[in-house]
Amino acid sequence: MSDFLLIHGSCHGAWCWDDLIPALEALGHTARAIDLPSHGADKTPVKDVTLDLYARAIIDAIDTPVTLVGHSMAGYPITAAAELAPEKISKLIYLCAYVPKAGMTLGDRRKSAPTQPLIEAIRICDDRISFEIDPTMAAEKFYHDVEPARAAWAVSKLGPQPIAPQETVLAVTETLPRHYIRCLDDRTVPPAFQVTMTQDWPAETVSEMHSSHSPFLSDPIGLAKLLSRVAN
Numbered sequence: 149m150s151d152f153l154l155i156h157g158s159c160h161g162a163w164c165w166d167d168l169i170p171a172l173e174a175l176g177h178t179a180r181a182i183d184l185p186s187h188g189a190d191k192t193p194v195k196d197v198t199l200d201l202y203a204r205a206i207i208d209a210i211d212t213p214v215t216l217v218g219h220s221m222a223g224y225p226i227t228a229a230a231e232l233a234p235e236k237i238s239k240l241i242y243l244c245a246y247v248p249k250a251g252m253t254l255g256d257r258r259k260s261a262p263t264q265p266l267i268e269a270i271r272i273c274d275d276r277i278s279f280e281i282d283p284t285m286a287a288e289k290f291y292h293d294v295e296p297a298r299a300a301w302a303v304s305k306l307g308p309q310p311i312a313p314q315e316t317v318l319a320v321t322e323t324l325p326r327h328y329i330r331c332l333d334d335r336t337v338p339p340a341f342q343v344t345m346t347q348d349w350p351a352e353t354v355s356e357m358h359s360s361h362s363p364f365l366s367d368p369i370g371l372a373k374l375l376s377r378v379a380n
Contacts (some may be wrong), residue, residue, distance in 0.1 A: 149239070150215045150379040152179040155206060157245070157280050158309040159218030161188025164302065168364040171372035177379075182209045184225065186310055194278045198312035203228035210236040215379045220337060220361065221314065224254045230322045239379060241323055242363045243371075245362055247345040256312040261341040265289065266324065278308040289335050291315075293359060293366040302365060327378045328354045329363075329371075336361040355360040 152172055154165045162181035172179040185201050190202070206216070211353055216237050218226035223245030238302035243380075246257045258264070260296035281289065291299035299334040328349060330342040342360050346354050355374055357363050364372045 149176045149178070149378070151212065151377070152177060152180060152375065153206070153210060153214040153216050153224055153307050154181040155216065155218045156181065156184065157222050158185065158217070161305065161307065163188060163305050165364055167368040171368045172375065175376045179377065182206070187307060194275060194310045196307060199224060199228055199313040199314060199316040202313055205232045207236060207252060214240045215239045215241060217243055217375065218245050219243045219364070220241050220245050221254060221309075222225060223247050224313065224318055227320060228318055230324050231318070231320070234324055237324055238372060240326040241375065241378065242326065242328045243363070244329065244334050244342060246335050246337070248318045248320050248358050249327070250320065251317060253317050261338050263338050266336050266347055273308050277312065278310050280308050281306055283365045291365060292335060293333065294362060298365055302362070309354045312313040326353060329378075330354065330376065331359045331361060332356055333359055336360045343350070
């Protein structure tokens with residue numbers, strides 16, 4: 149059995165994994181989630197948040213080696229964590245996540261996609277160092293296949309996203325085992341771009357789900373089964 153540490157994406161928090169954790173536990177695994185700095189219940193000021201701070205928060209949450217799952221934006225923080233302390237990570241799993249590329253920030257990565265489906269929903273906050281998602285568009289972008297009441301709950305939980313971590317280049321040297329889960333009905337990270345980011349990965353290290361950007365809410369049981377299979 150595996151020990152999963154789940155890392156949320158932009159504007160989210162540990163809360164987004166609430167349905168997945170019991171589904172993983174039902175399969176015999178252990179699983180937990182953390183709030184990255186300045187997300188969820190974490191009170192770190194936005195101005196202090198960096199990609200390195202994200203990575204150190206992840207590493208500080210690990211005692212024994214974990215299967216580290218990163219959703220969307222968290223592809224960068226989980227990779228940064230692997231660079232800091234590879235001995236604490238058994239495998240990296242990218243869930244419709246941005247895979248770091250040499251010389252490119254996450255923002256660069258997003259802009260290199262063939263389409264920019266999320267851009268119309270992004271609103272720069274008054275502080276000019278964070279952004280939010282327009283709540284009238286969030287369900288369409290993130291949760292279009294989630295039960296409406298659950299989607300509304302998720303939209304109500306969204307918060308500001310510090311910009312600095314997404315404008316930081318990450319050097320990648322570590323070669324830990326990794327797996328990518330493409331979400332084929334994703335309206336945030338284009339499915340075609342998910343293919344591009346993993347086109348040179350061995351076939352056995354890539355899986356697919358017919359889901360939105362948020363399978364942890366739309367199909368937590370299916371996602372748990374898939375994570376259980378690919379963690380080993």
